[in-house]
Amino acid sequence: MTAKDDRIGRLEALLERIRQRSAEPRAAAELAPMEDVNGVAAGEVAAHWSAEDTETHVPVAYQLEELTAFGAPLAEPSLSSGHESSWTGDPPPSAEPSDNEQEEHDSFQASMLDEYEVSDDVVEINVDTDDDSVRTSVHAPMFEPASPASPASSASPDSTASFEVPRVEGLLLDEASRHEAPPPVEAFPPVEGPSYDATVHADDVPTVSGARLAGASDVGISDGEEMLVAESELVQDEAREERQEQQEEEEEDRGDYVTVDVDEVEESDEPLAASDEPPASSRRPIAVLEMMSPEDELSSPLADLPSPLPDAPVERPSSEEEPPPFTPPPASGRQIAAEYTFDAAPPTLHPVAPLEPQGIEEPLELDAPRQIWKATSPPPQVEPESFGSWLDATLSL
Amino acid sequence: MSFDLSPAVSFDLARGSVSAMGSERTVLVPVDALFDLISAVDSEVAESVAKGIGQAMGERLARELGGVEGVRKAALDAVINAIALEFSVAGLGAFGIERWGRAMVLVVEHAPRLGGAFLVKVLEGTLEAATQTRVSCTLLAADPVQRILVASHSAIERVRGFIGEGVPWADALSRLQAKVGA
Numbered sequence: 001m002t003a004k005d006d007r008i009g010r011l012e013a014l015l016e017r018i019r020q021r022s023a024e025p026r027a028a029a030e031l032a033p034m035e036d037v038n039g040v041a042a043g044e045v046a047a048h049w050s051a052e053d054t055e056t057h058v059p060v061a062y063q064l065e066e067l068t069a070f071g072a073p074l075a076e077p078s079l080s081s082g083h084e085s086s087w088t089g090d091p092p093p094s095a096e097p098s099d100n101e102q103e104e105h106d107s108f109q110a111s112m113l114d115e116y117e118v119s120d121d122v123v124e125i126n127v128d129t130d131d132d133s134v135r136t137s138v139h140a141p142m143f144e145p146a147s148p149a150s151p152a153s154s155a156s157p158d159s160t161a162s163f164e165v166p167r168v169e170g171l172l173l174d175e176a177s178r179h180e181a182p183p184p185v186e187a188f189p190p191v192e193g194p195s196y197d198a199t200v201h202a203d204d205v206p207t208v209s210g211a212r213l214a215g216a217s218d219v220g221i222s223d224g225e226e227m228l229v230a231e232s233e234l235v236q237d238e239a240r241e242e243r244q245e246q247q248e249e250e251e252e253d254r255g256d257y258v259t260v261d262v263d264e265v266e267e268s269d270e271p272l273a274a275s276d277e278p279p280a281s282s283r284r285p286i287a288v289l290e291m292m293s294p295e296d297e298l299s300s301p302l303a304d305l306p307s308p309l310p311d312a313p314v315e316r317p318s319s320e321e322e323p324p325p326f327t328p329p330p331a332s333g334r335q336i337a338a339e340y341t342f343d344a345a346p347p348t349l350h351p352v353a354p355l356e357p358q359g360i361e362e363p364l365e366l367d368a369p370r371q372i373w374k375a376t377s378p379p380p381q382v383e384p385e386s387f388g389s390w391l392d393a394t395l396s397l
Numbered sequence: 398m399s400f401d402l403s404p405a406v407s408f409d410l411a412r413g414s415v416s417a418m419g420s421e422r423t424v425l426v427p428v429d430a431l432f433d434l435i436s437a438v439d440s441e442v443a444e445s446v447a448k449g450i451g452q453a454m455g456e457r458l459a460r461e462l463g464g465v466e467g468v469r470k471a472a473l474d475a476v477i478n479a480i481a482l483e484f485s486v487a488g489l490g491a492f493g494i495e496r497w498g499r500a501m502v503l504v505v506e507h508a509p510r511l512g513g514a515f516l517v518k519v520l521e522g523t524l525e526a527a528t529q530t531r532v533s534c535t536l537l538a539a540d541p542v543q544r545i546l547v548a549s550h551s552a553i554e555r556v557r558g559f560i561g562e563g564v565p566w567a568d569a570l571s572r573l574q575a576k577v578g579a
Contacts, residue, residue: 385472386470386471386472387468387470387471387472387473387475387477388469388528390473390496390501391469391501391524391530391547393499393501394500394501394547394548395530395532395547395548396499396549397499397500397548397552
């Protein structure tokens, strides 16, 4: 039995139950309040369900798009289309179906089976009952392992597994449907797993020429498979521009710090880790040079250079520790004498000028008295030998 | 001849006193102040002040040379050097002597502007105090150096007469000695 046959079998069982429920008598009085509450026009009841193609279980989700055709005019058999996904109010009293009803059920089932539209991916069941004016549409999209529809783009009604049941006062799920309520289905499984088709664009990954993407399985690439990113000039340009912009922004924030040659960075052939962060090879020089913290600077070779400033901050003495202002000593002669040894024996100055002002230590020898003789003047008759004789001679004139 | 100038002038800064050549206290007076003083007073008073300065020098000189007799017996250059020292210490200029025949002419260079008459009276007071002999001096010339003749009072009067007549001071000295020699 294939999975598709299994699903068809399950659907047949479901339709059987629906038909059994629709044959149950219902009291119009029980349905009367519903119209008042909903206030919806008479129409059709549609239920969509979807299931995953798994071997273990078939999660079924129901979505009520419209809830109509509830009211007094719609009497007993008309609203007997309660099935697992429907709403039936109170559980109907158990009653054995009549022969007519059994025939109708058989014919209905046969017609339904004829209307099966089984395709590769969709199982659709349409139930139209003219008598009770109820049309049940069952739409079951079949998920294939390699479905082209991505979860992100699965906004179509077929793939929408979540549904909301309008709160209808007066209507209660029957016990059967309540017990068989499908487990919640995660409509959008997380982006992981082998079945998730994630398209990796080279533009999204800033890469380096010749770099190899490691861990590609994390982004949907099969495990162990290595992928070489094509060396595209466009990719390089974009990555270079991004790095330059980032570098310029960081330089603006930190000022003119270090100029990094981006071209040299691009020459690196180190493998890149596939992550949201830019390649390590493209960040490393910039990070090392520009992200250098003061602690890093201290541990850098530049820290070995002697610093003109002292290591410890110079603590300015507080106002209490400051020395008192300088007060000159009183200008008393006593202190000056003590300081300049005026109290001691005063030096005796010995003027030497005007004879020989240049420090004569030897006894000064004055020139001998000059004797000026003129031709007209008479020569001295007697040469005095002493000052007294000279004085007597001149006084004799 | 040599002089020991070490005790020439002593300045006692603690007491604020100055002593010259071991004498009593000396007052250093500006030349202009002294000139104003001698110009303002009578000539006799001025001559008396000048002689008083000279007498102090002569007395120190006599003490230095052994009294009046020592000065007379001392060689000419010794006495001249002693007088020159006194003049230098007093700031009165460089002292020298010339002998014109028998006439003794004292020469003072770089003398302060106190007038020739003032220096004449200083020299008279110095010689009279040093030798205890009355001497007369007169100014022969004042430019460029001041020459002062030392002679008897009569001889000085005659030379003043010659100079008054316009005789050059050297001719006056010749005429003075010619008369003596004639």
